[in-house]
Amino acid sequence: MTKPHLLLVEDEPAIRTPLKRFLEREGFRITDVGDAKAARDALDKGAFALAILDIMLPGEDGLSLARAIRAGGELPILFLSARAEDIDRIVGLEMGADDYLTKPFNPRELLARIKAILRRAEPNGPVEGDDHVYRFGPFKLDSSAQTLSRDGDAIALTGGDYRLLLCMVERAGRTLSRDQLLDLTKGRQADPFDRAIDNAVMRLRKKLGEDGPELIKTVHGLGYSFAGKVETA
Structure with a gap:
């Protein structure tokens, strides 16, 4: 090996x-x-x-x-x-x-x-799941190619952006705490002052443009929820 x-x-x-x-x-x-x-x-x-x-x-x-x-x-x-x-x-x-x-x-x-x-x-890491194409509004998230596009135009994502978006899209409609999101995307627990997820969400919303705040909702006191209607292919 x-x-x-x-x-x-x-x-x-x-x-x-x-x-x-x-x-x-x-x-x-x-x-x-x-x-x-x-x-x-x-x-x-x-x-x-x-x-x-x-x-x-x-x-x-x-x-x-x-x-x-x-x-x-x-x-x-x-x-x-x-x-x-x-x-x-x-x-x-x-x-x-x-x-x-x-x-x-x-x-x-x-x-x-x-x-x-x-x-x-790893290509088959714990966050990626099975290969799917997820569609929500004008967006398409391809978990095989690990790409995001809007109306056919590619949107550049870092590895962290992609993992966070995929994690939330796969659990659309569920409220996920900061600890859950950090564990799912970074493999560790948050410390009391850890703002990694808050900053990652802010960065991802900007990548999603004007739809960002509507797609990724803040659930005050609890965490975040993906509010988009997701279709899987």
Whole structure:
């Protein structure tokens, strides 16, 4: 079985070296670098299953590097940061990162989050379900091609956008709590200040345009509900 190849971008050797050894013992192949330039070189030369990015890097920071990664494709991203402020987490998740972990962290928690991201990235991951075409209003969501279109025009979605929309469309009419949505789409539970789902919903509504607020309803005190009439092919 091929070992998943992870890119670890961390400028502190005291963190990077033992973390690399730990993840290698857990069955991963690790390329570790200390700055964004070296990370870009590694990305040009190799194929990776996941990028683990420290936000505070010398020179170009992790957010800028993630922006470049997102512009070039859908490589999953997990942020590491010594800063616990909500704004840093929100910015990272709004950029399309798959997860965010604050230092100091337990390596076992990092391992669990890595495995959850990789499971979701698999073609037959737990969120995707059977292949269907879902139609609601002028929209068509194709779970085989993982694409969304409106009246035939493609709408660009990140991997996180797609997973959230599919999760809600498959459960149309049901109220889903933030904890449920986070567990279904990101494979983890929310902490008391976690706004990942709120920001993901806001981003997805914008992608859906003027229909967004009518399709994705806020159920105050409970969570969100997909209100569109869904037909399945």
